[in-house]
Amino acid sequence: MERQSPVFTAFVYVAALVLAAVILAPLVWLFVMSISPAADLAAKPLRWWPQAVDFSRYAVLLSRLQNSAGAAFTASLFNSLIVSGMATIAAVALAIPAAWAVSRTPSVGWSLYMVIATYMLPPVALAVPLYMGLAYFGLLNNVFGLALVYLTILAPFTTWLMKSGFDSIPREIEAAAMMDGASLFQTLRIITLPLAAPVLATSALFALLLAWDEFFYALLFTSDQRAKTLTVAIADLAGGRVSDYGLIATAGVLAALPPVVIGLVMQRALISGLTSGGVKG
Numbered sequence: 713m714e715r716q717s718p719v720f721t722a723f724v725y726v727a728a729l730v731l732a733a734v735i736l737a738p739l740v741w742l743f744v745m746s747i748s749p750a751a752d753l754a755a756k757p758l759r760w761w762p763q764a765v766d767f768s769r770y771a772v773l774l775s776r777l778q779n780s781a782g783a784a785f786t787a788s789l790f791n792s793l794i795v796s797g798m799a800t801i802a803a804v805a806l807a808i809p810a811a812w813a814v815s816r817t818p819s820v821g822w823s824l825y826m827v828i829a830t831y832m833l834p835p836v837a838l839a840v841p842l843y844m845g846l847a848y849f850g851l852l853n854n855v856f857g858l859a860l861v862y863l864t865i866l867a868p869f870t871t872w873l874m875k876s877g878f879d880s881i882p883r884e885i886e887a888a889a890m891m892d893g894a895s896l897f898q899t900l901r902i903i904t905l906p907l908a909a910p911v912l913a914t915s916a917l918f919a920l921l922l923a924w925d926e927f928f929y930a931l932l933f934t935s936d937q938r939a940k941t942l943t944v945a946i947a948d949l950a951g952g953r954v955s956d957y958g959l960i961a962t963a964g965v966l967a968a969l970p971p972v973v974i975g976l977v978m979q980r981a982l983i984s985g986l987t988s989g990g991v992k993g
Contacts, residue, residue, distance in 0.1 A: 739968070745961035746770070753957050769962040781949070785963060787937040788945035791855055793970070795930075795941060796923035798859040803866035803919050804912065810867075811874035812900065816883065824875065827868040835928045846933060853939045858930060862923045869922065870915040877911025878904065917978055921971055942967045 745753060746769060748762035775782030814824045842861055843852070851857025881904060889899045905912065927943040934940045940948075946963045949955070 742961050742964050742968075745958055746965050748958055750956065750958060766958075769956075769959050770966070772959070773962055773966060781959070784937055784940075784948070785942075785945055785966075788940045788942045789966070791937075791939055792924060792942040792967075794855050795859045795862065795939075796920055798856070799862035799866055799923045800916055800919045802859070802863050803870045804916050806863075806867050807870035807874050807915065808900075808905070808912070810871045812878050812904065814871070815875045815878035824868070824871060828872055830868065839929070839932055842929070843932065852933055853935045855939050858933055858939055858941070861929050861933065862926060865926070866919040866922060870919050873915040873918065874908070874911055877908040877915075881907050913978055917974065920974065924971055 744761065747765050747767055748759070749764060749766050752759045752762045772780075773782050773785045776786060777783060810824075814821055842864075846852045846854075846857045846861070849857070851860065885903055885907075886899050889903050890896070894902065925943065926941075927947070930941040930944050931947070934944060942963075946960065946967060949960050949963055
């Protein structure tokens with residue numbers, strides 16, 4: 713094994729520290745803002761650490777008092793969980809057979825690329841037909857209707873990601889299973905899907921993050937606490953003439969916790985899915 717020079721090793725560590733600082737600094741500052749009194753946030757020069765730590769904003773946003781900021785925030789939190797969860801599950805369920813079919817039948821691969829081409833369209837170009845469709849079926853300001861809209865975004869994306877994972881699985885493995893008497897469904901369930909599990913987990917995680925962070929359609933198609941998501945609720949906090957920046961920062965911290973926790977739990981599968989995607993032939 714070739715020995716690396718101390719200078720190169722030091723450069724790698726310094727680069728890693730700089731990268732970590734660039735990534736973590738905004739998150740740390742967001743948390744500091746959330747626990748800083750309003751006077752500290754308006755002080756000049758700016759105080760980088762509050763004179764007195766204040767966690768009261770977390771209690772405000774997590775309260776369930778009727779007609780309070782906490783009630784609106786917690787309702788939007790549950791809406792985001794429901795909408796992103798439904799959209800992700802549906803997208804993965806649709807993407808598995810679609811990605812496998814495209815992977816094993818290259819002659820129809822053009823269909824996937826045509827669907828992916830819709831991502832080139834700005835979201836505003838699809839807003840009117842989607843709005844009219846949801847209005848026709850009575851699904852405006854409805855978590856199920858919003859999940860359907862998100863499904864149109866997530867399904868092509870997850871199909872494209874999963875296809876790369878299925879491509880890396882040798883077809884000979886599936887052929888051998890079928891020669892031994894396994895049906896197509898059994899082959900997929902017992903052989904293909906377990907081998908593609910890292911890519912499936914990666915696709916599901918990215919789909920969940922896309923749905924969790926979506927703002928434009930949620931703003932257009934929701935109007936009250938029955939369907940508003942977190943992104944819209946946070947925008948509402950910043951919509952007044954006098955904004956409590958500490959409260960907005962607190963909402964940002966709470967909104968970031970679910971995807972961060974899920975990412976930490978699934979980090980091994982995520983890294984494996986991004987690097988390999990399945991079995992190397």
